[in-house]
Each structure stands twice: as structure tokens, then as C-alpha cells.
Amino acid sequence: MSETDQQTEERPTLPALLKGWRRKCPNCGSGPLLSGYLKVRDTCPVCREDLHHHRADDGPAYLTLLIVGHLMAPLLLFVFETWRPEPLTLFTIFAVGCSGLSLYLLPRLKGMIVAFQWAKQMHGFGESS
Template identity: 40%
Template sequence: MGRCPHCGQGRLFSGFLKVCPTCQVCGYDLGRIETGDGPATFIMQIAGGIVVFSALYVYIAYRPPIWLLLVVTLPLVLGLSLGLMRPGKGLMTALQYRSVEGSR
């Protein structure tokens, strides 16, 4: 939902993937939650797996020309990657918050 994992009210993102330094509602320091490259790694594996196996199935079943397969699959992998990146980063941020706060 793109909300602060501490209070659930404030915005989590200030840009497409940039996490706000602090929550505007509760003042929680969101800057100390760092997900690194985790979301990108998972999203690449998920989007790549879906597109590669779908393209392989379509190629084996229908034998389209390679150029047509590329015209369809490249925008699909780009759309899936960009579409899943923000929810993936939000999920990883929430899991990291839970890990940090659970250890206290």
C-alpha cells in the first residue's frame, strides 16, 4: 500500500523507489531501514521466470518468428519488472522493519 510500516498512515515513498527519510505522521526514522538490492533480485527472478517459461511454451507450441517473440517478451519483462518493483520494495521494507523492531 506504500504506507509507513510503523504507523500505517504516512507515505513510505517520496519518489518511484525512494523511501522517505522519516514518516510525516509518526516521525519514525525510515532512513535506517535499508533493503539493498533484495527487491530487484527477487523481481528479476520472478519476472524473468514468468516471461522465459511463457516464451518457451509459446515458441515450442506455435513456432513464431524470433523477432515476434522478442517484440512481445521484451516489453512484457520491462512492464512486469517496473510494475512489481514498488510493491516488492515496500514488502522488503516492511519485512526489514519487522526484523529490526522484532529484535528490540
């Protein structure tokens, strides 16, 4: 076993992802992960875990679009075929629905991506300080 394998600790992925979904620190689960809507803190205020290593970039936005598109497109077709609402009514309802769902999912998916990187010790998360 190499020296780096002995130094790295096993970090369970699922609990980290659930903490990320709640926008909490993937290490302690009680400190806030985000300092604003999407700004990741440099360190956890509770356990002092370094969080500045993350590389979430465009991943949360891509996942949000993927999920919202796959949920709303079939729903749009179902509503249109079943009730045939006026086009402006249909547009208004689905524009508000897509916007609301996107705003709900985006910070949660960002937390999950940061937590996944922490659990897998990617991008410097596994280095000891």
C-alpha cells in the same frame, strides 16, 4: 528476561509486508513509504516513524529478476512451442512484458523489504529515539 527484550515490542510481519507491498508506512499503513519511484522517505509524514534505517540495497532488484525470470521463461517456452511466432514478434512481446513486470514489481518489493526490516527490528528500526 533481559532489558532489551522487555523494551522491544512485537511487530507482526505479515501486516507489515502487506503495507510494504502497497508502498505505505509499515507502522501506520497510511503514510507513503516512497517519495519517488524508489526513494524511501526518511520519516513517515503521518506517524513520524523513522524509516532512514533501511538497508534494502540490491535486494529488490535481485527478487525482481528472480520473479520475472521464473514467470517469463516458462511462458516464453510455452508460446514458442504452441504458436511458433516470428522471432521479432516474440522478442518484442516478451521484452515489453519483462520490462513492464519489472517496473511494476521493483517498488513494491522494495517496500516489502523495508517493511520486513521494520517488522524484525533490523538495522536500527528497533532502537528507541
